[in-house]
Amino acid sequence: MSLVRYIELMPKVETFLQLEGAFARNSLLHIAEQNDIPFTLKHYKQWTALVDKPDYNRLDDLIQTTAQWIQTPDDLARLVYELGVALAKQNIRYAEVGVSPALYVEQGFTFEQFLNAINDGRSRAERAWKVGMRWVLNIRRTQVRTSEDVLRWVSSAAAKRGGVVGLGVAGREIGPEEDIVERTFRTAQKKGIGRAPQIETLSSAEEAAQVIDVFGPDRLLVGTKLAQAPEAMRLLADAQIPVSVCMPRAVHLNQIANISAFPLRKMYDDGLAVSLSSGLANLYHTSLNAEYKAAAEIHDFSAREIESMVLNGVRGTLLPDDEKATMTADFKRQFAQIRAELGIADD
Numbered sequence: 001m002s003l004v005r006y007i008e009l010m011p012k013v014e015t016f017l018q019l020e021g022a023f024a025r026n027s028l029l030h031i032a033e034q035n036d037i038p039f040t041l042k043h044y045k046q047w048t049a050l051v052d053k054p055d056y057n058r059l060d061d062l063i064q065t066t067a068q069w070i071q072t073p074d075d076l077a078r079l080v081y082e083l084g085v086a087l088a089k090q091n092i093r094y095a096e097v098g099v100s101p102a103l104y105v106e107q108g109f110t111f112e113q114f115l116n117a118i119n120d121g122r123s124r125a126e127r128a129w130k131v132g133m134r135w136v137l138n139i140r141r142t143q144v145r146t147s148e149d150v151l152r153w154v155s156s157a158a159a160k161r162g163g164v165v166g167l168g169v170a171g172r173e174i175g176p177e178e179d180i181v182e183r184t185f186r187t188a189q190k191k192g193i194g195r196a197p198q199i200e201t202l203s204s205a206e207e208a209a210q211v212i213d214v215f216g217p218d219r220l221l222v223g224t225k226l227a228q229a230p231e232a233m234r235l236l237a238d239a240q241i242p243v244s245v246c247m248p249r250a251v252h253l254n255q256i257a258n259i260s261a262f263p264l265r266k267m268y269d270d271g272l273a274v275s276l277s278s279g280l281a282n283l284y285h286t287s288l289n290a291e292y293k294a295a296a297e298i299h300d301f302s303a304r305e306i307e308s309m310v311l312n313g314v315r316g317t318l319l320p321d322d323e324k325a326t327m328t329a330d331f332k333r334q335f336a337q338i339r340a341e342l343g344i345a346d347d
Contacts, residue, residue, distance in 0.1 A: 002342045003303055007292045009338050010306075011331050013313040014277060014288050015196070016088065016221045018138070018170060019113065019118075020063045023278020024082045030076045031078070032069040034214045038266040041065075056252040060171055060284070063268065067103040071148030073117035076104065080118050084125020084133060090289045094132040094327065096196070096317055097170045101137055101153055102146040111153050115162045116325050122163060134165045136196050139181060141171035147184040152191055165318040166194025168303035172253075173201050182214045189216035197221070200249075205231035212239055219244060219316035221277065224255045227263030230270065236294055237271040246279035247294060248286045256283070264299045268309070275313035303344050307335050 029048060038044045050062050068232060087095050104114045122133045137154045139147045144166050153159055154167045167188045167338050169181050181197075189197055200223030202208060210233065211217065219242045226232055226243075247262045256262055267274045276291040278284065295301040295309070312325050339346055 002344055003296050004293055006303055006338060006344055008289055008343055009091060011091055011093045012288055012310050013317060013335050014092050015219060015313055015316050016277035016279060017095055017097050019097050019099040020067060021283040022083055023079050023282060024281060027079060027082055031075045034250060035069060035071045035222040037069045048212045049096050069105060071107060073113055076117040077120035079126045080093050080121025084129055084131050088129035088131040090287060091289055096136050096165060098136045098138045098170055100140045101150060102143050112158060114284060115158060119162050134163045136166045136168040138168040139168040145182045147180050151184050155191060164194050169197045182255050185215045194218050202226050202232060204229050205235055208232035209237040217241055218318055224250050224263055227266045229250055233270050233272055242273040242312050244275050244316060246277045247291060247340060249279050252284060257292050264295060273312040273315060275309045
C-alpha cells in the first residue's frame with residue numbers, strides 16, 4: 001500500500017500523452033452540445049458511445065470526428081486547461097503533449113489561432129496548478145500529406161515562442177506513405193528540431209539502425225515487438241535513446257492479451273532507458289499513475305526502479321540539458337523526502 005501511495009505522491013513527467021485522446025469526456029460532450037453537433041452530425045449518439053467504449057480499430061476516425069466538435073479557440077483552451085488540472089492531480093510536474101494541428105486547421109483555425117488557444121489553456125493551468133506543459137506537433141499518419149505544413153509550423157518563430165519543443169508522428173504505421181514521414185523527419189533533423197516519433201513496429205537491429213539514421217530520435221514510443229529483438233534494444237541503449245511505452249495501447253491493439261504480458265521487465269533489465277506513458281489516456285481508460293501502479297503491482301517494480309523510470313522520462317524530454325539536470329536533482333530530493341515520510345526503505 002505504501003508503494004502505491006508513493007507513486008501517487010511522487011513527481012513525474014509525461015512524454016507521450018496525446019491531447020486528442022486525453023480530452024475530459026464530459027467537457028467534450030458539453031462543447032459538442034454548445035456547438036449544435038447533436039443536430040448536425042449524423043449518428044452522433046453512436047459517436048458519443050464510442051467515446052465511452054472505443055472501437056480500437058477505429059481510433060483515427062474517432063479522433064478526427066471528435067476534433068470537429070471543437071469549433072472555437074475557447075473550446076480548445078478549456079480542454080487544455082482541464083488537462084492541466086488532471087495532470088497536476090497526479091503530481092505530473094511536466095508534460096510534453098502531442099497535438100495534431102492539422103485537425104484544427106481543417107476546422108478553419110489558423111495555425112496562430114490554434115497555438116494561441118492551446119497556450120491560453122496552458123498558461124492558466126500553469127498559473128493555477130503549477131504544472132508545466134509544452135507541445136510536440138504531430139503528423140498524423142492518416143494525414144501524411146500535411147507533413148510539410150506541420151514541419152513549417154514547428155519551425156516557425158511563433159512555435160518557438162509558443163512552447164513547441166518538437167515534432168512527432170502519431171497513429172499506426174501505414175506502409176508506403178511512411179516515406180513521406182521519414183523525409184520530413186530527415187529535414188527536421190537537419191534543422192535541429194526535437195524529434196519524438198512513435199515507431200511501434202520496430203522489431204530488428206536493422207530497423208533500429210534505420211530509425212536512428214532516418215529519424216535521429218531524441219526519444220521513441222515503442223511497442224512490444226522491440227523486446228523480441230535483443231540486438232535492437234542494445235542499439236537503442238548504446239545510442240542512449242530514451243524510450244517510452246504505453247501498456248494499454250498494446251492491449252487494445254491486440255498486440256498482447258493483458259498488461260501482465262507486456263515485456264516491461266525485459267526492456268528494463270536489458271538496459272533500455274524506459275519510461276511509461278498513458279498515451280490516449282481517456283480513450284484507453286488509464287492515467288500515468290495507473291501505469292506506474294501496474295508496473296509495481298503486476299510487474300513487481302520496486303520504488304527505486306520506478307524512480308529510475310521516472311528519471312528516464314526526464315531524460316527523454318526535449319528540454320535543454322541544464323533544465324533536465326535541474327529537474328532531475330529536484331525530483332531526487334523529493335523522492336527521498338516522500339520515501340522517508342512513508343517509511344519506504346532507502347535501498
